[in-house]
Amino acid sequence: MIGADVLIVGAGPVGMTLALDLAWRGIDVAIVETRAAREQPSVKCNHISARTMETFRRLGFADVMRDKQGLPHDYRNDVAFRTTVTGGWELTRIPIPCRRDRYTSTEGVDSWWPTPEPPHRINQLDMEPVMFDRLLGQPRITVFNRTRLESFDQDEAGVTGHAVDLDSGEQVTIRATYLVGCDGGHSMVRKAIGAKFEGDAKLFDVQSSFIRAPELLGLMCDRPAWMTHTANSRRNGVAVAIDGRELWLVHNSLRPNESFDAIDRDEAIRAILGVGEDFTYELLAKEDWTARRLIADKFRDRRAFIVGDAAQLWVPTAGYGMNAGIASATDLAWMLAGVIHGWAGPAILDAYFAERHPINEQVSRYAMGVAVQSRADRAAIPKEIEDDTAEGAAIRARTGTEFYDLNVKQFACGGLNFGYFYDRSPIIAYDGEAAPAYTMQDFTPSTVPGCRLPYFALPDGTPIYDALGPDFTLLRFDSRVDVTPLLDAAAARGVPMALVDVMPDTAPGAYRQALVLSRPDRHVGWRGDALPADPLALIDLLRGAD
Numbered sequence: 001m002i003g004a005d006v007l008i009v010g011a012g013p014v015g016m017t018l019a020l021d022l023a024w025r026g027i028d029v030a031i032v033e034t035r036a037a038r039e040q041p042s043v044k045c046n047h048i049s050a051r052t053m054e055t056f057r058r059l060g061f062a063d064v065m066r067d068k069q070g071l072p073h074d075y076r077n078d079v080a081f082r083t084t085v086t087g088g089w090e091l092t093r094i095p096i097p098c099r100r101d102r103y104t105s106t107e108g109v110d111s112w113w114p115t116p117e118p119p120h121r122i123n124q125l126d127m128e129p130v131m132f133d134r135l136l137g138q139p140r141i142t143v144f145n146r147t148r149l150e151s152f153d154q155d156e157a158g159v160t161g162h163a164v165d166l167d168s169g170e171q172v173t174i175r176a177t178y179l180v181g182c183d184g185g186h187s188m189v190r191k192a193i194g195a196k197f198e199g200d201a202k203l204f205d206v207q208s209s210f211i212r213a214p215e216l217l218g219l220m221c222d223r224p225a226w227m228t229h230t231a232n233s234r235r236n237g238v239a240v241a242i243d244g245r246e247l248w249l250v251h252n253s254l255r256p257n258e259s260f261d262a263i264d265r266d267e268a269i270r271a272i273l274g275v276g277e278d279f280t281y282e283l284l285a286k287e288d289w290t291a292r293r294l295i296a297d298k299f300r301d302r303r304a305f306i307v308g309d310a311a312q313l314w315v316p317t318a319g320y321g322m323n324a325g326i327a328s329a330t331d332l333a334w335m336l337a338g339v340i341h342g343w344a345g346p347a348i349l350d351a352y353f354a355e356r357h358p359i360n361e362q363v364s365r366y367a368m369g370v371a372v373q374s375r376a377d378r379a380a381i382p383k384e385i386e387d388d389t390a391e392g393a394a395i396r397a398r399t400g401t402e403f404y405d406l407n408v409k410q411f412a413c414g415g416l417n418f419g420y421f422y423d424r425s426p427i428i429a430y431d432g433e434a435a436p437a438y439t440m441q442d443f444t445p446s447t448v449p450g451c452r453l454p455y456f457a458l459p460d461g462t463p464i465y466d467a468l469g470p471d472f473t474l475l476r477f478d479s480r481v482d483v484t485p486l487l488d489a490a491a492a493r494g495v496p497m498a499l500v501d502v503m504p505d506t507a508p509g510a511y512r513q514a515l516v517l518s519r520p521d522r523h524v525g526w527r528g529d530a531l532p533a534d535p536l537a538l539i540d541l542l543r544g545a546d
């Protein structure tokens with residue numbers, strides 16, 4: 001029998017992040033995946049959020065991810081709105097810097113964000129191999145490809161996973177202390193723990209085609225975009241540049257009365273691209289999908305958890321499904337590590353649902369709202385939008401403004417990245433001040449417990465996140481405050497806690513207290529001008545002691 005601390009089911013982006021984060025925290029992981037090693041994933045996901053890139057930086061591979069082949073380094077990441085991809089008129093454009101200029105550009109709508117790692121546009125085809133290489137290079141992780149988990153049992157001490165080697169047909173038994181299902185939308189683990197999806201099972205269908213079209217780039221305007229949305233009265237969709245040369249993903253947004261099979265795929269692709277019968281392309285894969293908004297009603301049964309698409313599925317507007325799954329994985333990772341290392345109480349694991357379920361609800365509703373509004377706007381587009389007349393020009397100007405205002409939120413979703421906070425967690429020491437409200441686009445950095453630790457750079461330019469310890473870090477902005485009792489209390493409970501002294505004028509205005517305690521996931525766990533009267537009680541709250 002194979003043994004591990006944690007058995008992860010599914011090596012998609014969420015399962016791989018969880019495995020890498022656990023291993024980074026000293027936990028032994030077994031991960032089973034039905035796909036063969038390096039078997040190509042689906043070509044759907046294209047946006048890695050800033051928060052995810054911060055996680056990849058912590059785990060040591062953000063630079064590799066950013067340098068990885070994908071879009072050429074000078075290919076603009078703009079989002080364009082046009083009447084067709086190759087012809088007609090451009091209605092508006094959301095500027096997003098190319099990979100080369102990502103750290104330095106001030107032009108992009110998201111260039112102002114306080115982060116050491118701005119977002120990155122790369123397709124899942126290029127992203128997953130970077131992560132898989134890290135899995136193989138991490139001695140604490142054992143990867144079982146072509147292996148499918150069929151069932152599992154739980155007892156007082158652990159979980160026994162029953163898997164099958166898909167090549168030999170042999171049974172593989174893996175014993176672990178915990179099991180996490182990162183096994184996607186059809187999750188076997190979700191069903192096994194008795195969790196149910198709640199929400200909207202179907203919003204609309206999208207006929208998606210992965211194509212090779214070497215001629216397309218040459219037919220586009222002089223500023224090809226990463227993503228081009230089309231708006232006309234005939235057929236609307238989106239073309240996403242996958243490699244910036246010849247690979248494209250074309251989404252055809254179906255009308256309510258249309259079904260996948262009834263719509264001529266080739267005709268729709270040509271209408272969206274604005275090309276005639278003489279245009280040649282190769283259909284590489286059909287990637288049709290249904291937009292939903294579903295969240296599981298529970299994420300855990302005793303020692304078994306679900307994370308990522310296994311626990312939530314929603315429309316990809318704002319490109320946040322995987323990113324939210326990765327945020328959940330990083331939340332669960334440190335809690336599991338704390339319990340396995342022995343410094344956290346098992347009750348800490350209840351915080352995973354308490355913290356992440358409300359966020360998934362909020363993100364899914366933001367994404368659905370923009371998606372539904374966007375479809376309604378496009379359904380109402382008059383045919384005159386394509387006319388070379390004053391009326392046509394007026395419609396294009398008005399539509400362009402409406403599209404920009406609605407969509408800039410999803411392509412510069414600062415609130416989704418940095419604004420969310422955990423306001424009902426059993427392991428955060430709240431102090432009565434409410435966290436600042438956020439929108440999809442905007443947020444206010446804050447040290448209210450539950451918020452993301454506000455970002456700043458130290459005087460030598462080091463990002464504060466790089467200076468934090470791997471676990472808890474106490475930031476002290478007034479060296480006269482004696483923090484020994486708190487550090488002693490942490491040590492008494494075996495809770496790893498680092499102390500970082502910061503000159504008070506280094507930090508942004510959000511830092512108003514002398515002490516701010518960062519949790520292992522860089523959310524604020526506690527703050528104050530002086531230590532609490534009972535430091536041990538604070539430590540026990542933070543570590544989820546029973």
Ligand SMILES: Cc1cc2nc3c(=O)[nH]c(=O)nc-3n(C[C@H](O)[C@H](O)[C@H](O)COP(=O)(O)OP(=O)(O)OC[C@H]3O[C@@H](n4cnc5c(N)ncnc54)[C@H](O)[C@@H]3O)c2cc1C
Pocket residue numbers: 009010011012013014015032033034035044045046047048147148149150182183184185187188289307308309310316318319320321322323324325
């Ligand atoms: C068109 C489209 C565009 C999108 N764009 C974005 C985007 O830009 N940004 C973003 O954040 N999100 C995006 N998403 C969502 C994103 O693709 C998913 O949220 C993400 O892939 C979920 O990752 P995951 O690891 O949870 O699941 P998956 O990627 O589905 O991985 C699950 C893995 O588990 C394996 N597995 C399943 N069952 C078993 C089993 N029993 N045993 C062993 N292995 C098993 C599967 O083979 C698979 O590899 C998009 C989605 C769509 C449809």
